[in-house]
Amino acid sequence: MPLAETHAIEQEPSATVRGMVVPGGFAVSESLLSSLPNLEVISVFGVGYDGVPIALCQQRGIRVTNTPDVLTEDVADIATALVLMTSRRLAEAEKFIRAGSWTSGAFPLAHALRGKTAGIVGLGRIGKAIAYRLTAHGLTIAYFGRQQQVVAYDYCDSLCGLAKKADFLIVACPGGSGTKHLINAKVLSALGSDGILINIARGSVVDEVALIAALKTGEIRGAGLDVFENEPQVPVELIDSEKVVILPHVGSATHETRQAMAQLVRDNLAAHFANQPLVTPVC
Numbered sequence: 001m002p003l004a005e006t007h008a009i010e011q012e013p014s015a016t017v018r019g020m021v022v023p024g025g026f027a028v029s030e031s032l033l034s035s036l037p038n039l040e041v042i043s044v045f046g047v048g049y050d051g052v053p054i055a056l057c058q059q060r061g062i063r064v065t066n067t068p069d070v071l072t073e074d075v076a077d078i079a080t081a082l083v084l085m086t087s088r089r090l091a092e093a094e095k096f097i098r099a100g101s102w103t104s105g106a107f108p109l110a111h112a113l114r115g116k117t118a119g120i121v122g123l124g125r126i127g128k129a130i131a132y133r134l135t136a137h138g139l140t141i142a143y144f145g146r147q148q149q150v151v152a153y154d155y156c157d158s159l160c161g162l163a164k165k166a167d168f169l170i171v172a173c174p175g176g177s178g179t180k181h182l183i184n185a186k187v188l189s190a191l192g193s194d195g196i197l198i199n200i201a202r203g204s205v206v207d208e209v210a211l212i213a214a215l216k217t218g219e220i221r222g223a224g225l226d227v228f229e230n231e232p233q234v235p236v237e238l239i240d241s242e243k244v245v246i247l248p249h250v251g252s253a254t255h256e257t258r259q260a261m262a263q264l265v266r267d268n269l270a271a272h273f274a275n276q277p278l279v280t281p282v283c
Protein backbone atom coordinates (compact mmCIF):
# COMPACT_ATOMS: atom_id res chain seq x y z
CA MET A 1 0.00 0.00 0.00
CA PRO A 2 1.46 3.44 -0.89
CA LEU A 3 2.69 5.26 2.23
CA ALA A 4 0.63 8.31 1.28
CA GLU A 5 -2.55 6.30 1.97
CA THR A 6 -1.66 5.82 5.63
CA HIS A 7 0.60 8.79 6.41
CA ALA A 8 0.69 12.51 5.67
CA ILE A 9 3.61 13.34 3.33
CA GLU A 10 5.47 16.64 3.85
CA GLN A 11 7.94 18.10 1.34
CA GLU A 12 9.60 20.52 3.79
CA PRO A 13 11.12 20.04 7.27
CA SER A 14 8.62 20.61 10.06
CA ALA A 15 8.06 19.76 13.71
CA THR A 16 5.36 17.25 12.76
CA VAL A 17 7.73 15.08 10.70
CA ARG A 18 8.46 11.67 12.31
CA GLY A 19 10.07 9.85 9.36
CA MET A 20 12.34 11.07 6.54
CA VAL A 21 13.35 9.49 3.22
CA VAL A 22 16.67 10.62 1.67
CA PRO A 23 18.59 9.48 -1.42
CA GLY A 24 21.82 7.47 -0.85
CA GLY A 25 24.73 9.86 -0.28
CA PHE A 26 22.42 12.80 0.59
CA ALA A 27 24.10 14.95 3.25
CA VAL A 28 21.80 15.12 6.28
CA SER A 29 23.14 18.21 8.06
CA GLU A 30 22.96 18.91 11.78
CA SER A 31 20.79 21.95 11.02
CA LEU A 32 18.33 19.80 9.05
CA LEU A 33 18.13 17.41 12.00
CA SER A 34 17.58 20.30 14.43
CA SER A 35 14.64 21.47 12.32
CA LEU A 36 13.05 18.04 12.83
CA PRO A 37 12.66 17.75 16.63
CA ASN A 38 10.25 14.80 16.43
CA LEU A 39 12.16 12.76 13.85
CA GLU A 40 12.18 9.04 14.73
CA VAL A 41 13.48 7.32 11.59
CA ILE A 42 15.54 8.08 8.47
CA SER A 43 15.05 5.68 5.56
CA VAL A 44 17.91 5.94 3.06
CA PHE A 45 17.00 5.13 -0.56
CA GLY A 46 20.34 3.43 -1.26
CA VAL A 47 22.80 1.15 0.50
CA GLY A 48 25.41 3.88 1.20
CA TYR A 49 24.45 6.01 4.20
CA ASP A 50 27.67 8.07 4.29
CA GLY A 51 25.63 11.31 4.27
CA VAL A 52 23.86 10.47 7.54
CA PRO A 53 25.52 11.51 10.84
CA ILE A 54 25.08 8.12 12.52
CA ALA A 55 26.56 9.11 15.92
CA LEU A 56 24.20 12.10 16.16
CA CYS A 57 21.22 9.94 15.16
CA GLN A 58 22.17 7.42 17.84
CA GLN A 59 22.42 10.21 20.45
CA ARG A 60 18.94 11.41 19.51
CA GLY A 61 17.52 7.88 19.28
CA ILE A 62 16.76 8.29 15.56
CA ARG A 63 16.69 4.95 13.73
CA VAL A 64 18.38 4.70 10.30
CA THR A 65 17.61 2.16 7.56
CA ASN A 66 19.02 1.57 4.05
CA THR A 67 18.41 -0.70 1.01
CA PRO A 68 21.16 -3.35 0.88
CA ASP A 69 21.19 -6.50 -1.31
CA VAL A 70 18.41 -5.52 -3.76
CA LEU A 71 20.84 -3.38 -5.79
CA THR A 72 23.95 -5.57 -5.52
CA GLU A 73 23.65 -7.39 -8.85
CA ASP A 74 22.93 -4.25 -10.89
CA VAL A 75 25.90 -2.37 -9.45
CA ALA A 76 28.19 -5.36 -10.03
CA ASP A 77 26.96 -5.49 -13.64
CA ILE A 78 27.94 -1.83 -14.11
CA ALA A 79 31.41 -2.45 -12.60
CA THR A 80 31.87 -5.38 -15.00
CA ALA A 81 30.65 -3.24 -17.89
CA LEU A 82 33.24 -0.57 -16.99
CA VAL A 83 35.98 -3.21 -16.92
CA LEU A 84 34.94 -4.38 -20.39
CA MET A 85 34.45 -0.86 -21.75
CA THR A 86 37.86 0.35 -20.59
CA SER A 87 39.90 -2.73 -21.53
CA ARG A 88 38.22 -3.35 -24.90
CA ARG A 89 37.88 0.41 -25.63
CA LEU A 90 34.19 -0.03 -26.41
CA ALA A 91 33.08 3.60 -26.07
CA GLU A 92 35.93 4.71 -28.34
CA ALA A 93 35.12 1.92 -30.83
CA GLU A 94 31.50 3.07 -30.97
CA LYS A 95 32.52 6.69 -31.56
CA PHE A 96 34.93 5.48 -34.28
CA ILE A 97 32.21 3.80 -36.34
CA ARG A 98 29.70 6.65 -35.82
CA ALA A 99 32.35 9.15 -36.99
CA GLY A 100 32.66 7.21 -40.26
CA SER A 101 36.31 6.29 -39.55
CA TRP A 102 35.96 2.54 -40.24
CA THR A 103 36.15 3.00 -44.01
CA SER A 104 39.64 4.52 -43.57
CA GLY A 105 41.07 1.66 -41.51
CA ALA A 106 40.52 -0.79 -38.68
CA PHE A 107 40.05 0.24 -35.05
CA PRO A 108 43.25 -0.17 -32.97
CA LEU A 109 43.73 -3.30 -30.84
CA ALA A 110 42.61 -3.30 -27.22
CA HIS A 111 43.50 -5.49 -24.19
CA ALA A 112 42.13 -8.92 -23.25
CA LEU A 113 40.65 -9.64 -19.83
CA ARG A 114 41.70 -13.27 -19.37
CA GLY A 115 44.76 -13.80 -17.20
CA LYS A 116 44.54 -10.32 -15.65
CA THR A 117 44.13 -9.49 -11.96
CA ALA A 118 41.27 -7.49 -10.45
CA GLY A 119 42.06 -5.88 -7.09
CA ILE A 120 38.83 -5.15 -5.23
CA VAL A 121 38.85 -2.44 -2.56
CA GLY A 122 36.02 -3.45 -0.22
CA LEU A 123 34.95 -7.06 -0.71
CA GLY A 124 31.41 -6.64 0.62
CA ARG A 125 28.11 -7.56 -1.03
CA ILE A 126 28.85 -5.64 -4.26
CA GLY A 127 32.59 -6.46 -4.21
CA LYS A 128 31.83 -10.19 -4.02
CA ALA A 129 29.27 -9.96 -6.85
CA ILE A 130 31.94 -8.21 -8.98
CA ALA A 131 34.49 -10.92 -8.09
CA TYR A 132 32.00 -13.62 -9.16
CA ARG A 133 31.45 -11.97 -12.54
CA LEU A 134 35.12 -11.25 -13.24
CA THR A 135 36.13 -14.80 -12.31
CA ALA A 136 33.88 -15.94 -15.18
CA HIS A 137 35.84 -13.57 -17.46
CA GLY A 138 39.09 -15.36 -16.53
CA LEU A 139 40.50 -12.81 -14.07
CA THR A 140 42.25 -13.60 -10.79
CA ILE A 141 40.76 -11.79 -7.80
CA ALA A 142 42.61 -10.14 -4.93
CA TYR A 143 41.14 -7.74 -2.36
CA PHE A 144 41.86 -5.18 0.33
CA GLY A 145 39.65 -4.44 3.33
CA ARG A 146 40.04 -3.70 7.00
CA GLN A 147 40.10 -7.41 7.72
CA GLN A 148 40.77 -10.68 5.97
CA GLN A 149 37.71 -12.77 5.11
CA VAL A 150 37.17 -16.50 4.68
CA VAL A 151 37.02 -16.44 0.87
CA ALA A 152 39.00 -18.07 -1.93
CA TYR A 153 40.58 -14.76 -3.02
CA ASP A 154 44.03 -13.38 -2.12
CA TYR A 155 43.97 -10.85 0.71
CA CYS A 156 46.33 -7.83 0.60
CA ASP A 157 46.77 -6.02 3.90
CA SER A 158 48.02 -2.90 2.12
CA LEU A 159 46.17 -0.89 -0.50
CA CYS A 160 49.39 -0.05 -2.40
CA GLY A 161 50.25 -3.76 -2.32
CA LEU A 162 46.88 -4.55 -3.93
CA ALA A 163 47.31 -1.75 -6.50
CA LYS A 164 50.74 -3.13 -7.49
CA LYS A 165 49.25 -6.57 -8.12
CA ALA A 166 46.17 -5.33 -9.96
CA ASP A 167 45.52 -4.67 -13.63
CA PHE A 168 42.10 -3.31 -12.58
CA LEU A 169 41.74 -1.63 -9.20
CA ILE A 170 38.00 -1.70 -8.44
CA VAL A 171 36.64 0.52 -5.68
CA ALA A 172 33.57 -0.96 -3.93
CA CYS A 173 33.89 0.24 -0.32
CA PRO A 174 31.59 2.76 1.46
CA GLY A 175 32.09 6.52 1.14
CA GLY A 176 32.35 8.97 4.04
CA SER A 177 35.16 10.36 6.15
CA GLY A 178 36.74 6.93 6.80
CA THR A 179 37.51 6.37 3.11
CA LYS A 180 37.95 9.96 1.81
CA HIS A 181 40.72 9.99 -0.85
CA LEU A 182 41.71 6.42 0.00
CA ILE A 183 42.71 6.23 -3.67
CA ASN A 184 45.42 8.92 -3.78
CA ALA A 185 48.49 9.69 -5.89
CA LYS A 186 50.54 6.98 -4.12
CA VAL A 187 47.96 4.26 -4.81
CA LEU A 188 47.60 5.37 -8.45
CA SER A 189 51.36 5.31 -8.88
CA ALA A 190 51.39 1.74 -7.47
CA LEU A 191 48.65 0.76 -9.94
CA GLY A 192 51.07 1.69 -12.71
CA SER A 193 51.05 2.57 -16.38
CA ASP A 194 49.16 -0.57 -17.45
CA GLY A 195 46.58 -0.22 -14.67
CA ILE A 196 42.94 0.85 -14.86
CA LEU A 197 40.94 2.35 -11.99
CA ILE A 198 37.22 1.50 -11.73
CA ASN A 199 35.03 3.36 -9.22
CA ILE A 200 31.42 2.37 -8.56
CA ALA A 201 31.54 3.25 -4.84
CA ARG A 202 31.48 6.99 -4.04
CA GLY A 203 33.33 9.87 -5.71
CA SER A 204 34.79 10.89 -2.35
CA VAL A 205 36.92 7.71 -2.18
CA VAL A 206 39.08 8.83 -5.13
CA ASP A 207 41.23 11.98 -5.08
CA GLU A 208 39.97 13.29 -8.45
CA VAL A 209 42.81 15.83 -8.84
CA ALA A 210 45.38 13.04 -8.38
CA LEU A 211 43.42 10.84 -10.80
CA ILE A 212 43.36 13.53 -13.51
CA ALA A 213 47.13 14.06 -13.07
CA ALA A 214 47.85 10.31 -13.25
CA LEU A 215 45.80 10.01 -16.45
CA LYS A 216 47.52 13.03 -18.01
CA THR A 217 51.06 11.79 -17.30
CA GLY A 218 50.26 8.19 -18.26
CA GLU A 219 50.97 7.01 -14.73
CA ILE A 220 47.82 4.85 -15.15
CA ARG A 221 46.30 3.69 -18.44
CA GLY A 222 42.66 4.56 -17.87
CA ALA A 223 39.63 4.79 -15.64
CA GLY A 224 35.99 3.73 -15.61
CA LEU A 225 33.86 5.90 -13.33
CA ASP A 226 30.21 5.75 -12.30
CA VAL A 227 30.64 8.22 -9.43
CA PHE A 228 32.37 11.59 -8.98
CA GLU A 229 33.48 13.85 -6.15
CA ASN A 230 31.08 16.70 -6.92
CA GLU A 231 28.12 15.09 -8.72
CA PRO A 232 26.53 16.03 -11.05
CA GLN A 233 29.55 18.23 -11.87
CA VAL A 234 32.23 16.22 -13.70
CA PRO A 235 35.65 17.80 -14.32
CA VAL A 236 36.16 18.75 -17.96
CA GLU A 237 39.49 16.87 -17.95
CA LEU A 238 37.57 13.61 -17.37
CA ILE A 239 34.88 14.45 -19.92
CA ASP A 240 37.51 15.24 -22.56
CA SER A 241 39.79 12.26 -21.89
CA GLU A 242 39.66 9.29 -24.25
CA LYS A 243 41.28 7.21 -21.50
CA VAL A 244 38.17 7.50 -19.34
CA VAL A 245 34.74 5.91 -19.54
CA ILE A 246 32.21 7.94 -17.55
CA LEU A 247 28.67 7.05 -16.49
CA PRO A 248 26.16 9.30 -14.66
CA HIS A 249 25.87 7.26 -11.40
CA VAL A 250 23.68 4.55 -12.92
CA GLY A 251 24.83 1.61 -10.75
CA SER A 252 21.34 0.79 -9.48
CA ALA A 253 19.39 2.58 -12.19
CA THR A 254 17.03 -0.12 -13.49
CA HIS A 255 13.23 -0.22 -13.19
CA GLU A 256 13.40 -3.52 -11.30
CA THR A 257 16.00 -2.44 -8.74
CA ARG A 258 14.62 1.05 -8.10
CA GLN A 259 11.19 -0.53 -7.48
CA ALA A 260 12.71 -3.03 -5.03
CA MET A 261 14.59 -0.19 -3.26
CA ALA A 262 11.39 1.87 -2.98
CA GLN A 263 9.54 -1.15 -1.56
CA LEU A 264 12.27 -1.65 1.07
CA VAL A 265 12.11 2.04 2.03
CA ARG A 266 8.32 1.71 2.48
CA ASP A 267 8.64 -1.60 4.37
CA ASN A 268 11.17 -0.11 6.81
CA LEU A 269 8.98 2.93 7.51
CA ALA A 270 5.87 0.79 7.87
CA ALA A 271 7.71 -1.56 10.28
CA HIS A 272 8.92 1.37 12.37
CA PHE A 273 5.49 2.98 12.66
CA ALA A 274 3.91 -0.41 13.48
CA ASN A 275 6.49 -0.91 16.28
CA GLN A 276 7.90 -3.92 14.42
CA PRO A 277 11.63 -4.68 13.96
CA LEU A 278 13.14 -2.73 11.03
CA VAL A 279 13.70 -4.84 7.91
CA THR A 280 17.19 -3.51 7.14
CA PRO A 281 18.41 -1.43 10.08
CA VAL A 282 21.68 0.54 10.07
CA CYS A 283 21.18 1.68 13.67
Ligand code: NAP
Binding pocket: 047, 048, 049, 068, 069, 071, 075, 121, 122, 123, 124, 125, 126, 127, 144, 145, 146, 147, 148, 172, 173, 174, 175, 178, 179, 200, 201, 202, 226, 227, 249, 250, 251, 252
Ligand atom coordinates in the same frame (compact mmCIF):
# COMPACT_ATOMS: atom_id res chain seq x y z
P1 NAP B 1 29.08 -3.64 2.14
O1 NAP B 1 28.49 -5.00 1.93
O2 NAP B 1 28.97 -3.02 3.47
O3 NAP B 1 30.61 -3.72 1.69
C1 NAP B 1 31.52 -2.71 1.94
C2 NAP B 1 32.90 -3.34 2.02
O4 NAP B 1 33.86 -2.30 2.15
C3 NAP B 1 33.08 -4.29 3.20
O5 NAP B 1 33.60 -5.49 2.72
C4 NAP B 1 34.10 -3.59 4.09
O6 NAP B 1 35.00 -4.57 4.57
C5 NAP B 1 34.82 -2.67 3.11
N1 NAP B 1 35.37 -1.49 3.76
C6 NAP B 1 34.81 -0.69 4.69
N2 NAP B 1 35.65 0.29 5.03
C7 NAP B 1 36.77 0.10 4.30
C8 NAP B 1 38.01 0.78 4.22
N3 NAP B 1 38.27 1.84 4.98
N4 NAP B 1 38.93 0.31 3.36
C9 NAP B 1 38.67 -0.78 2.59
N5 NAP B 1 37.52 -1.47 2.63
C10 NAP B 1 36.58 -1.03 3.48
O7 NAP B 1 28.44 -2.60 1.12
P2 NAP B 1 27.91 -2.87 -0.36
O8 NAP B 1 26.47 -3.19 -0.33
O9 NAP B 1 28.85 -3.79 -1.07
O10 NAP B 1 28.05 -1.37 -0.97
C11 NAP B 1 29.32 -0.75 -1.06
C12 NAP B 1 29.20 0.71 -1.49
O11 NAP B 1 28.84 0.79 -2.86
C13 NAP B 1 28.10 1.50 -0.78
O12 NAP B 1 28.51 1.97 0.49
C14 NAP B 1 27.79 2.62 -1.75
O13 NAP B 1 28.48 3.81 -1.43
C15 NAP B 1 28.30 2.08 -3.10
N6 NAP B 1 27.19 1.95 -4.05
C16 NAP B 1 27.25 2.59 -5.26
C17 NAP B 1 26.20 2.46 -6.15
C18 NAP B 1 26.23 3.13 -7.50
O14 NAP B 1 25.16 3.42 -8.04
N7 NAP B 1 27.37 3.36 -8.09
C19 NAP B 1 25.06 1.72 -5.82
C20 NAP B 1 25.04 1.08 -4.59
C21 NAP B 1 26.12 1.19 -3.71
P3 NAP B 1 35.80 -4.42 5.94
O15 NAP B 1 34.75 -4.05 6.95
O16 NAP B 1 36.44 -5.74 6.14
O17 NAP B 1 36.80 -3.34 5.70
